[in-house]
Structure formats: C-alpha cells, structure tokens
Amino acid sequence: MSDSIHELTLRIRGFCDARDWGPFHNAKDMAVAIAAEAGELMQHFVWQQQHQIEARVRDRKEEIASEMADVAILLMEMADRTGIDLGKAISAKIELNEERYPVAKCRGNNLKYDQL
Numbered sequence: 001m002s003d004s005i006h007e008l009t010l011r012i013r014g015f016c017d018a019r020d021w022g023p024f025h026n027a028k029d030m031a032v033a034i035a036a037e038a039g040e041l042m043q044h045f046v047w048q049q050q051h052q053i054e055a056r057v058r059d060r061k062e063e064i065a066s067e068m069a070d071v072a073i074l075l076m077e078m079a080d081r082t083g084i085d086l087g088k089a090i091s092a093k094i095e096l097n098e099e100r101y102p103v104a105k106c107r108g109n110n111l112k113y114d115q116l
Contacts (some may be wrong), residue, residue, distance in 0.1 A: 005087045030078035041067035
C-alpha cells in the first residue's frame, strides 16, 4: 500500500473542503453514494461466468480500479465526517472475524460463521 488511511483521508478532506462540499456530504448521502459506486463496480461483473471473470479483470483493470477507488474515497470521507477511526474499525473487525472464522473450522470452505 502506498499511502496510509490517515494521509489519504487528509487529502480527501482537503479536496472536498476546497470545493465546499461539506453541506452535501451527510452520513445518509455518503452511504447512498457508496452503494451507488459499489453498484458501478458490480456492473463490471454482472452476468459474467466464472471463466470470464479473470479476463474481465485483466482487460478492464483500470476501470475496475477506478470504481474501487471511488468506493474507498467515499468510505474514507464518510468515516472522517462521522468521527470514525477507519483504521481502528478495520482492525477491530478483523479481530472479530478471526474469532468468527477460526482457521481449523473454515479453511477451504465458504460457509458463513454461523454455519461452521
């Protein structure tokens, strides 16, 4: 990874502040925007069969990366605006997932934690 969450968040904040977008970026609208951008990311894969996915990623890597970046930017901005430390939230969630998905029970399968 090239930049830390904190450094990127500061850059995103500066970008938005320079444009005075704060009044438009409330928690609800940020969540909606994240969902919309996630939909644009999903659009790259809709109706693709397993054997087509690898080629799709290879052939449209820059477009897919751009959509992933849109989702990440909005998520980081939403965390910043709501006072959530995204790095801490991610770490806490990984710890929870490590408990929910112990290697001995879930290695090599895709069952949800409550089905292990």
